[in-house]
Amino acid sequence: MQPFAYSRTTTAADAVRAMAAAPEGTRYLAGGTTLYDLMKLGVMAPPAVIDITGVRELTAIHTTGPELRFGALAPMAKVAADPRIMVLYPALAESLWKAASQQLRNMASVGGNLLQRTRCAYFRGGEAYPCNKRQPGSGCAAIDGADRGQALLGASDACNAVYPGDWAIALTAFDAVVDTISPRGRRSIPIEALHREPGSTPHIETALAADELVTRIRVPASPLGRASTYHKVRDRESYAFALASAAVALQLEGGVVRAARIALGGVATRPWRASQAEEALLNQPLTRESALRAGAIAFEGARAGQHSGFRIELGRQTVADALLIARERAGTA
Ligand SMILES: Cc1cc2nc3c(=O)[nH]c(=O)nc-3n(C[C@H](O)[C@H](O)[C@H](O)COP(=O)(O)OP(=O)(O)OC[C@H]3O[C@@H](n4cnc5c(N)ncnc54)[C@H](O)[C@@H]3O)c2cc1C
Incomplete structure (x- = not known):
């Protein structure tokens, strides 16, 4: 793994300030279950990470009122086991407890889950294979390769890698909104606008700017939740x-x-x-x-x-x- 600088913050505002002063390519670190994985594989090599796991304001879960609110750092395991979510919105709970393993769900955050990257073997395979997502313009080994798990919908000539997460699928069914903060202020992104189709730029995966911190996921209360x-x-x-x-x-x-x-x-x-x-x-x-x-x-x-x-x-x-x-x-x- 390439050496990298590590720092830790305890407020969202400090995290954003630290990112603004950090070298290009710096990443926020939540549970680390995807980021460290990709760094060890050599697929990602940020010069620095900003650890946000101490930002307590991003851990809150609210399940009453006109919208459900999940802090970006709420652990997957905690949301999956929330008694109100299990009864009133089983699709949300199931999408989390059917993901990964209990150990991973204990570590991983609901914000990090949204931003996980594809499991396409050619993307994760490092320099051995061309991959437009990892190395723009290098080609796509998956298109004429072992494509059993590749995308059936939304693929382009440049990339057919599947978005692998489960939570974002349930959030899409419930018209969730993702709140963010950056040096330019706060904004809210409908979940359907968060992830992008690959088109000719598969390396650009989301609508987020590099310095944008996800703070919260909101789900409008819905009479469709129980069924x-x-x-x-x-x-x-x-x-x-x-x-x-x-x-x-x-x-x-x-x-x-x-x-x-x-x-x-x-x-x-x-x-x-x-x-x-x-x-x-x-x-x-x-x-x-x-x-x-x-x-x-x-x-x-x-x-x-x-x-x-x-x-x-x-x-x-x-x-x-x-x-x-x-x-x-x-x-x-
Ligand atoms: C063996 C294995 C099996 C898995 N199986 C499944 C599965 O079946 N279903 C499934 O859905 N997932 C699965 N996962 C993925 C797992 O759920 C994710 O690794 C996890 O949810 C990521 O959360 P994290 O907090 O660890 O994120 P991190 O690894 O810390 O971060 C992931 C990415 O998000 C960015 N990030 C994190 N938080 C923020 C934030 N608040 N604002 C801006 N950027 C942020 C980081 O910079 C990084 O790029 C699996 C993972 C492993 C290793």
Whole structure:
């Protein structure tokens, strides 16, 4: 690992000031479960890190009132086990407890989780492979390579790496907002605008500026929370990233869909909202057939590579199964 400078701050304002004075490429350090990993692999080599784990103001969790609020440094494990979240917004809790391992969830923050980078083997493989995300303009080894886990939606000729996180998928279904602070002040970014499709610049992954600190994630309170689920399908039942996942939330009246939210994970270059599939469900009874139809609509436009075609059908079924789980939670099955 390349040597790097380390400093620690205890307030958000100090962290931003420290970043403004730091050399280019400096990173904030939260749980370190992704950042240190990538530094050890030589994929990232920041000249300095600013440890924010002592910034207590960023750890608060509020689950009552018109919006849920999660400080960026709230541990994944704590949010996943929050009794109100488990009952009122099961999709949010499940997206966290189905992620990583208990040890990682104890260390990792919900803010850091949003900003994790792709698990594409060519990106993480270091200099051995061309990767436009790691080294702009070098090419993409994944496009004609081992593409079983690569993106089916949102890929470009420059990159087909999947966005790997689970939490951001559930947040997308609930129209969350991410608050930040930087030397230019505070701003709020809708979760759907946080992650970018790769286009011709896959190395630019989010709408955040390099010096911007994520302070909080807000989720508007929603009547769809209780009838929600995060359904994650993977090669093994724990400690694995999604082959396909769906965050789904429903509002039903007598079995008829009055509102629906669907977001896809593990299949796209960024968290993927399936708005047309949501619309197709409106004012229809939710049945196995209508759920499968919504799954098919969610994957219209999906493009498979040589080894990833099976994940289109898997993704459709995952959406359908998630809808049926949510229907059961709505108590009208
Ligand atoms: C073996 C393994 C399995 C995993 N499996 C899963 C899985 O199944 N699902 C899943 O979702 N995740 C999974 N993960 C990823 C894991 O959840 C992330 O590593 C973790 O959430 C990152 O949080 P952190 O606090 O450790 O972030 P860090 O590693 O500290 O930071 C990650 C990035 O975010 C930036 N950052 C952190 N906090 C802020 C902030 N407040 N403002 C601005 N920038 C910030 C850092 O600079 C860095 O670039 C896995 C990780 C490992 C190692």
